[in-house]
Amino acid sequence: KMASPDEVGKAFLMHYYQTFDTSREALAPLYQAQSCLSFEGQQFQGPAAIVGKLTNLGFKTVAHQATSMDVQPTVAGGLLVFVCGNLVADGEAERPLKFSQAFHLMPGEGGAGYWVLNDVFRLNYG
Amino acid sequence: KMASPDEVGKAFLMHYYQTFDTSREALAPLYQAQSCLSFEGQQFQGPAAIVGKLTNLGFKTVAHQATSMDVQPTVAGGLLVFVCGNLVADGEAERPLKFSQAFHLMPGEGGAGYWVLNDVFRLNYG
Numbered sequence: 392k393m394a395s396p397d398e399v400g401k402a403f404l405m406h407y408y409q410t411f412d413t414s415r416e417a418l419a420p421l422y423q424a425q426s427c428l429s430f431e432g433q434q435f436q437g438p439a440a441i442v443g444k445l446t447n448l449g450f451k452t453v454a455h456q457a458t459s460m461d462v463q464p465t466v467a468g469g470l471l472v473f474v475c476g477n478l479v480a481d482g483e484a485e486r487p488l489k490f491s492q493a494f495h496l497m498p499g500e501g502g503a504g505y506w507v508l509n510d511v512f513r514l515n516y517g
Numbered sequence: 518k519m520a521s522p523d524e525v526g527k528a529f530l531m532h533y534y535q536t537f538d539t540s541r542e543a544l545a546p547l548y549q550a551q552s553c554l555s556f557e558g559q560q561f562q563g564p565a566a567i568v569g570k571l572t573n574l575g576f577k578t579v580a581h582q583a584t585s586m587d588v589q590p591t592v593a594g595g596l597l598v599f600v601c602g603n604l605v606a607d608g609e610a611e612r613p614l615k616f617s618q619a620f621h622l623m624p625g626e627g628g629a630g631y632w633v634l635n636d637v638f639r640l641n642y643g
Binding site: 465 | 553587599617621
């Protein structure tokens with residue numbers, strides 16, 4: 392039985408944020424040469440540039456908690472995964488930051504899971 | 518000269534929110550049969566269902582103001598447009614609502630502009 396879009400989205404987010412919150416450099420295999428990241432308006436392309444940015448963010452520890460997820464099919468087997476959530480940086484649990492993020496996942500060759508073609512991250516300032 | 522992704526995104530958002538804020542039913546031509554809208558977690562497909570939802574939202578007047586826009590190329594000439602902004606419903610200008618929204622635009626046949634394949638809207642509660 393094929394996983395539903397929601398099941399794929401949920402499994403992806405669990406894997407992505409768990410990896411982000413424990414060992415950001417291990418996110419590299421999720422990106423390919425044409426992958427784009429927009430992080431608070433800054434643009435990066437390809438695994439090295441993207442993971443370079445993510446591993447150099449100005450906090451030591453971080454924990455993401457998704458509060459909503461929307462998933463839609465796109466083209467060529469792709470999925471748009473839209474997340475809103477809270478982010479706790481450096482243990483400041485009393486001051487979580489709100490964020491929203493969109494991932495555009497594409498199926499890997501030969502059924503090898505999904506990779507991230509598009510990644511847009513924005514903090515939502517109160 | 519072809520418009521850049523940012524130029525397309527900016528022109529699309531201006532047109533989309535101006536139309537939304539003045540005559541929501543006129544948004545129908547932007548959607549096609551396979552278009553999906555996720556609105557606060559509710560899903561709709563096709564122009565009639567999507568515009569039916571948008572014209573039945575619980576406010577009489579609304580004004581969108583985008584505060585950030587990120588645009589990335591996707592596949593088959595598509596563009597991912599990610600917006601954060603403020604929304605004033607029924608003139609409550611002292612209490613704007615924060616929102617984020619992702620549009621996945623696809624080029625029309627024969628250079629006929631872009632249409633919306635994917636549309637995800639979420640309010641960002643403080």
